[in-house]
Amino acid sequence: MSGWLTVVGLGPGDDAMTTPQVSATLQAATDVVGYSKYVERVPERTDLTRHASDNRVELERAQFALDLAAGGSQVVIVSSGDPGVFAMAAAVFEALEQGPENWLSLDISIQPGISALLAAAASLGAPLGHDFCAINLSDNLKPWALIETRLRLAAQAEFVMALYNPRSAGRPHQFARALDLLRECCGNKTLISFARDVSKPSERLQTMTLAEAKPDMADMRTLVIVGSAYTRRVGRYVYTPRSVA
Amino acid sequence: MSGWLTVVGLGPGDDAMTTPQVSATLQAATDVVGYSKYVERVPERTDLTRHASDNRVELERAQFALDLAAGGSQVVIVSSGDPGVFAMAAAVFEALEQGPENWLSLDISIQPGISALLAAAASLGAPLGHDFCAINLSDNLKPWALIETRLRLAAQAEFVMALYNPRSAGRPHQFARALDLLRECCGNKTLISFARDVSKPSERLQTMTLAEAKPDMADMRTLVIVGSAYTRRVGRYVYTPRSVA
Incomplete structure (x- = not known):
């Protein structure tokens, strides 16, 4: 064979x-x-x-x-x-x-x-219900400046953002910088969700405003989803409506 | 119960x-x-x-x-x-x-x-190997001007783009407009893939440059993937390297 x-x-x-x-x-x-x-x-x-x-x-x-x-x-x-x-x-x-x-x-x-982004979205509700992007926050394979540029453009496009590899022990300060940038571009009231160990018994979901988010809420086992201005809560769920009207 | x-x-x-x-x-x-x-x-x-x-x-x-x-x-x-x-x-x-x-x-x-985007990417190779976005090209639930804005910003961010609902009988001209815009923003040499009926016996995959793409290559059963400047072919596969270096 x-x-x-x-x-x-x-x-x-x-x-x-x-x-x-x-x-x-x-x-x-x-x-x-x-x-x-x-x-x-x-x-x-x-x-x-x-x-x-x-x-x-x-x-x-x-x-x-x-x-x-x-x-x-x-x-x-x-x-x-x-x-x-x-x-x-x-x-x-x-x-x-x-x-x-x-x-x-x-x-x-x-x-x-x-993928982690589909599983995390399902556990949270439907945050990816409208246009979205996926960005790897690790700068192992691209310069950090490019990551910042993409976060700014994604915010301008009003994409929901799925952020992979948000924070590792080797680069703990970058996610803090990313959060500052997101607060500046998206506003304090935008929702952010931290989905850790999705689909495992240890799964943990946290959703809050960008104003309330702290860098140490993320690690390499966390998928972060940043909402658009339309992303909101209904009951215990987080979702983005299909329409922008 | x-x-x-x-x-x-x-x-x-x-x-x-x-x-x-x-x-x-x-x-x-x-x-x-x-x-x-x-x-x-x-x-x-x-x-x-x-x-x-x-x-x-x-x-x-x-x-x-x-x-x-x-x-x-x-x-x-x-x-x-x-x-x-x-x-x-x-x-x-x-x-x-x-x-x-x-x-x-x-x-x-x-x-x-x-999702269609993961299945289409797998059939093609690994076009989503780097940062990417997903945009619904239907203007049933958002204005067409917003779709154009997002395509421009996604091109500027060098995201690979997965385009859902590219073309329907009710709005045949918009995808032609989208292709023109993509040629303008991404250049003629950028690769585009049309993945129709992915994972079904009737699956059909086509990859070419934006210069060669024609509007009627897409319909509502097609997922379109537009590469970044780094997206390329190796053998019969299409992939985007993990690194931008």
Whole structure:
């Protein structure tokens, strides 16, 4: 049997949100590759080799998986959420672009998963009911000035914003700066939601105005959703109406 | 047993992309409410009443479902894709806001699905690998001028853009206008992808430069993805690198 590589999304944490398509692909695999916390979510089998790696080594991990597939293995790379949203799918194509010519004839596919932004929105209500954007707040792969520019333009466009990787131990001050900028561009009354560990037993949701938001409400396990001027509460829910009228 | 209302996303079309969570909810329901094409995707059962309605009557459909749940039924509203992205979840909260006080104590929840944008991105490769936005091009619920403003700001922010409802029989000229605007703001060489009937047997994917794109390549069953300046091809795939360097 010839090798293949499929990049799958396991969803945000609850196994009931992993699609049957992805589960079937995992069943057919000989090798699973990924960040250790995601590889651990794949059930052990005697005929499955699990290759767990550290976080932040995406490109090497992608190269390793492509090499395994080129050697005839049936390989799955696992991502949390959706593999195409700030996750492993883009890293695989970067590795493919830089790799040997014969990798281009490999059978490579991507299978979507429930992304953190969809799961967080569902738990909160319907904050993404109107036009929205998704911005990765980490400056590992782009300059911080560009992130600030995008936040300003997104506010001007009145997009609801889903903010990934809002705050890490290595850069604790940037999210404070982002909050100041958002207060300046969107106004103090705009709603902001912090969704941590969505769909897991430890899920925690907090919604407040930008005036009340504090930087330490977010960490790397938090998805932040900043509303537009239209985003509001009804009962215990947060939603953005479909219409701007 | 007391009533409840859950709004679920069936995913883009392939049943293998419907989450086990959503399938279990449909099994537990007494009533399914939705646009006829989506209700048809729910298997018939003797103890399940299927209420199929016309498209574009979202608010009445939401009110009908809330009323059924208030009367003690176990009600599911079905959306295609994800219910929170240009679908029924926001309409339910609009109806809740306008409805009788007692609806606020109802057990209402949202269960995410694989959205068209995630499924289209996966079929194409990884075009959403960097910051992105989602814009509904229909001017049924917002002025066309606002749509143009958002396209301009999104281009300025270098967001990859997922464009929903690009073109309908009732407004065939607006997508031509949008393409002209995108050529002006993003340049002729920017890649654009048309993903029609994603995940269905009739799936069709086309990628080209903005210079080559024609308005009639899109219809209401097409999700359009406009790349950033960094979006490119590798082999048969389209992807946006994680880094802007």
